[in-house]
Amino acid sequence: MTVEELFKQLSYGELSNLAVAVDASGAIKKDQQNRILHFANEGLLKLHSRFPLRETQEVLTLTGQEFEKTLGADVLQVTSILTAWGESLPFHSHPIPKRLYVYHNKLHIPPMTGELLVSYQQRHPKLTDIVVPADLAQVISLPTELTEALTAYIAYKVYAGMNSQDSMNIAAGHRARYEQVLVEAQNHG
Numbered sequence: 001m002t003v004e005e006l007f008k009q010l011s012y013g014e015l016s017n018l019a020v021a022v023d024a025s026g027a028i029k030k031d032q033q034n035r036i037l038h039f040a041n042e043g044l045l046k047l048h049s050r051f052p053l054r055e056t057q058e059v060l061t062l063t064g065q066e067f068e069k070t071l072g073a074d075v076l077q078v079t080s081i082l083t084a085w086g087e088s089l090p091f092h093s094h095p096i097p098k099r100l101y102v103y104h105n106k107l108h109i110p111p112m113t114g115e116l117l118v119s120y121q122q123r124h125p126k127l128t129d130i131v132v133p134a135d136l137a138q139v140i141s142l143p144t145e146l147t148e149a150l151t152a153y154i155a156y157k158v159y160a161g162m163n164s165q166d167s168m169n170i171a172a173g174h175r176a177r178y179e180q181v182l183v184e185a186q187n188h189g
Helices: 003-012 030-050 133-137 144-160 165-187
Strands: 055-063 067-070 075-083 101-103 106-109 113-122
Touching: 003 030, 003 133, 003 144, 030 144, 055 067, 144 165
Parallel strands: none
Antiparallel strands: 055 113, 067 106, 075 113, 101 106
16 A cells, blocks of 8 residues: 555545545645654554564574674564574573673674574554655555554544544544454454
């Protein structure tokens, strides 16, 4: 899905009754687009943190020296560390001398030799502000089953920011739908 398709879905769906949607055109008003993108980025981060939607692997060749690697900003967490024989190595989330650990966005490996396969869970690439029409073509990589969760999350954030009793009730409904879609997705694997 592209940003333009997301805007169209929101305009005809969850945000159709609001002034942010351009009447009957399937668009979001220009002065509201970057606000909606901000909420989309928040929602994508939450979805990618909850589900392993983007993963990458890296082979590290160790030479017997202590090894430390700073993880990129797109890495949410290290999901596994395997030896060349497929043995899973335990690792800690706090510094322990002479042990494998991930702490403050750094992977620490004590002196060892051989190869390790490190798997990372990554965040969705950040959507950038709409400056030129071509920015609407940015791609949102999300399974179809979670698209509704993203639009519900965005609608929740938009309505919650309106601060009226009616909008808070509508926001709560969108938040409940968001949670419901996540539970359904988790149940279906």
